[in-house]
Amino acid sequence: MSEKKAKLQKVSGVEAEADIRRAIEAILMVAIDPVSPSVLAQLFEVPVDEIEQICDSMVDHYGQEQSGFMLVHIGGGYRFQSNPEQAQWVERFVLEGQSRKLTAAAMETLAIVAYKQPISRAQISAIRGVDVEGVMRNLQQRGLIDEVSRDVGPGNAVLYGTTQEFLERMGINSTTDLPPLGEFVPGPEVVEALERSLRVVPDEVTISSNEEG
Amino acid sequence: MSEKKAKLQKVSGVEAEADIRRAIEAILMVAIDPVSPSVLAQLFEVPVDEIEQICDSMVDHYGQEQSGFMLVHIGGGYRFQSNPEQAQWVERFVLEGQSRKLTAAAMETLAIVAYKQPISRAQISAIRGVDVEGVMRNLQQRGLIDEVSRDVGPGNAVLYGTTQEFLERMGINSTTDLPPLGEFVPGPEVVEALERSLRVVPDEVTISSNEEG
Amino acid sequence: MVVSMGVTVTTPVYEGPFDLLLDLILREEVELYEVSLLTIVDAYLEELENMQEYDLELATEFLLIASILVELKTRRLLPSSNKIDPDDEYGLWEERDLLLAKLVECKTFKEAASQLRALSQTASLSWPRRAGLEDAFLSLTPDLLEGVSKEDLREACLRAMAPRPSIHVNVEHIAPIKATVVEAVTKLLEEVPKTGVVSFKHLTKGLTDRIEIVVKFLAILELYKQGVLEIDQIDSFGEISVSWCPEAELSDMDLLDIYEG
Numbered sequence: 044m045s046e047k048k049a050k051l052q053k054v055s056g057v058e059a060e061a062d063i064r065r066a067i068e069a070i071l072m073v074a075i076d077p078v079s080p081s082v083l084a085q086l087f088e089v090p091v092d093e094i095e096q097i098c099d100s101m102v103d104h105y106g107q108e109q110s111g112f113m114l115v116h117i118g119g120g121y122r123f124q125s126n127p128e129q130a131q132w133v134e135r136f137v138l139e140g141q142s143r144k145l146t147a148a149a150m151e152t153l154a155i156v157a158y159k160q161p162i163s164r165a166q167i168s169a170i171r172g173v174d175v176e177g178v179m180r181n182l183q184q185r186g187l188i189d190e191v192s193r194d195v196g197p198g199n200a201v202l203y204g205t206t207q208e209f210l211e212r213m214g215i216n217s218t219t220d221l222p223p224l225g226e227f228v229p230g231p232e233v234v235e236a237l238e239r240s241l242r243v244v245p246d247e248v249t250i251s252s253n254e255e256g
Numbered sequence: 257m258s259e260k261k262a263k264l265q266k267v268s269g270v271e272a273e274a275d276i277r278r279a280i281e282a283i284l285m286v287a288i289d290p291v292s293p294s295v296l297a298q299l300f301e302v303p304v305d306e307i308e309q310i311c312d313s314m315v316d317h318y319g320q321e322q323s324g325f326m327l328v329h330i331g332g333g334y335r336f337q338s339n340p341e342q343a344q345w346v347e348r349f350v351l352e353g354q355s356r357k358l359t360a361a362a363m364e365t366l367a368i369v370a371y372k373q374p375i376s377r378a379q380i381s382a383i384r385g386v387d388v389e390g391v392m393r394n395l396q397q398r399g400l401i402d403e404v405s406r407d408v409g410p411g412n413a414v415l416y417g418t419t420q421e422f423l424e425r426m427g428i429n430s431t432t433d434l435p436p437l438g439e440f441v442p443g444p445e446v447v448e449a450l451e452r453s454l455r456v457v458p459d460e461v462t463i464s465s466n467e468e469g
Numbered sequence: 470m471v472v473s474m475g476v477t478v479t480t481p482v483y484e485g486p487f488d489l490l491l492d493l494i495l496r497e498e499v500e501l502y503e504v505s506l507l508t509i510v511d512a513y514l515e516e517l518e519n520m521q522e523y524d525l526e527l528a529t530e531f532l533l534i535a536s537i538l539v540e541l542k543t544r545r546l547l548p549s550s551n552k553i554d555p556d557d558e559y560g561l562w563e564e565r566d567l568l569l570a571k572l573v574e575c576k577t578f579k580e581a582a583s584q585l586r587a588l589s590q591t592a593s594l595s596w597p598r599r600a601g602l603e604d605a606f607l608s609l610t611p612d613l614l615e616g617v618s619k620e621d622l623r624e625a626c627l628r629a630m631a632p633r634p635s636i637h638v639n640v641e642h643i644a645p646i647k648a649t650v651v652e653a654v655t656k657l658l659e660e661v662p663k664t665g666v667v668s669f670k671h672l673t674k675g676l677t678d679r680i681e682i683v684v685k686f687l688a689i690l691e692l693y694k695q696g697v698l699e700i701d702q703i704d705s706f707g708e709i710s711v712s713w714c715p716e717a718e719l720s721d722m723d724l725l726d727i728y729e730g
Binding site for chain 1: 286322
């Protein structure tokens with residue numbers, strides 16, 4: 044620890060971890076978006092992993108404080124947020140509600156983008172079975188998805204992915220924090236039910252063949 | 257003190273002063289402007305002087321904490337802000353960390369205000385199809401737009417306009433110097449989309465006329 | 470089906486064709502191959518009637534499902550040839566498997582979507598600090614309008630005000646629509662009174678596009694609903710016979726209005 048401190052002193056002029064903590068707190072107080080560890084690392088001239096260590100211990104600290112706010116690791120950065128336990132009061136204070144709710148169609152499209160990114164509109168259409176242009180536009184306008192690259196294949200289709208805003212809306216730090224898709228695959232009983240309902244009645248095939256003969 | 261607690265319980269349903277403190281912390285953490293004690297008093301249904309007492313003790317508490325931020329009594333209200341001792345880091349963060357360009361969303365919002373002023377936030381949201389709260393705040397903070405009047409209609413919505421600073425930065429004397437919007441000529445993408453969506457119509461018109469004739 | 474643009478209705482029940490299919494299959498325990506298309510179409514038409522406003526998007530989505538179902542059932546509804554091509558049969562199985570895979574995938578993402586909704590609901594209980602810079606630091610912020618011209622501003626305004634194409638209803642994904650229900654209705658009104666009892670098979674003779682068959686089918690249903698036609702299907706997979714209802718006194722234009730309304 045003393046070695047690290049010495050290094051901090053030497054490199055950045057910041058006396059100690061506690062000083063960095065205070066500086067981070069001040070910065071987070073004025074930042075509008077989550078502040079990424081790499082920005083802080085650059086600012087303090089300290090390795091990113093050390094910054095992350097400091098920030099994570101700050102997250103713990105505020106979590107234990109039982110205060111009205113907390114520090115969260117979200118959207119690839121850190122920011123102060125109100126404690127969900129105080130939602131009833133904040134709600135009454137903040138006049139503007141949270142952004143409007145997404146329709147089921149939009150949510151499903153968003154889920155496909157989130158799990159399959161980068162993905163083209165045609166690929167999403169194929170999964171949902173309908174044209175998704177309108178829904179995609181809506182999601183893009185809300186800043187939840189964006190064009191991220193182009194398909195190398197013929198046609199060079201635009202590929203979409205989720206945005207920083209999406210992470211913030213979901214309250215997660217990265218898409219790797221999403222529960223694995225495998226958890227949502229319907230169980231064998233559902234698959235079986237679906238299969239049964241689609242089953243070609245064998246009788247008829249037989250009858251038809253008889254007719255043929 | 258016990259008498260006060262009992263009163264809080266009775267009047268607001270909030271169990272104790274500590275609960276009010278937490279709720280105030282949450283609200284102050286997300287508030288944009290200083291929050292006046294009277295607003296808080298109304299929210300918690302607690303006398304103003306009690307709110308002031310609680311807030312002042314919170315000011316003391318954060319003052320002793322030696323953290324990167326503090327609670328101040330300013331402009332007739334209370335707010336969290338960065339600790340002046342950390343000003344050098346905040347300055348460096350501002351100079352190095354913030355992007356220098358207006359985002360597309362901010363640019364569009366600014367343009368709408370410039371051309372359509374005075375205009376309410378709800379009207380801008382309606383035009384852009386997304387909530388513009390964050391963007392508007394940013395533009396206002398940067399001194400490019402400001403509240404100019406209030407709508408005479410129900411709700412008395414705040415109306416926004418561009419500032420003197422905006423004119424200076426744009427190098428114009430008045431917003432009438434902005435190039436006229438002219439007749440709207442939709443881009444090729446819009447035309448195409450509209451055309452596609454209308455494609456079924458001509459057929460049917462023909463059929464209907466045939467039927468009539 | 471000329472419908473004014475911009476009307477979008479979100480119904481809690483249906484959001485996409487596979488959803489509809491899932492709903493119909495799981496909720497009503499419909500055996501796809503045992504139920505007549507009529508049941509599904511009726512359920513759908515009922516849903517349409519319950520809606521506040523006509524939703525073209527939903528209607529086109531339904532056409533899509535109907536077309537899938539029709540294709541899957543074509544060999545039974547329209548035994549146009551007594552011979553079953555082994556390739557066709559194989560093709561039918563393949564299609565069934567494809568549909569099953571799609572249904573499973575659709576259900577998977579439905580679940581994932583509800584999980585995302587739960588995540589966002591939890592996250593929405595916590596508000597971020599967005600107070601931004603204190604006055605003392607504002608002078609430090611760079612000139613955001615550097616390099617922005619008056620023309621840039623004008624363009625941004627026009628861009629923001631441009632009508633959003635997201636409201637348009639795209640029916641192209643079905644197929645280039647050559648047939649319309651109005652047209653089919655018109656044709657049926659000419660044809661059926663002359664022929665008396667006629668089979669669906671006969672009415673769809675020469676139609677190759679599945680969408681054309683679907684459209685014809687919907688037209689028959691519409692006329693059935695209006696009491697102009699009578700429909701009879703004796704066996705589950707039997708021939709559908711269509712006949713003119715003698716009491717019918719609905720003018721052609723009334724019928725067209727139904728679809729243009």
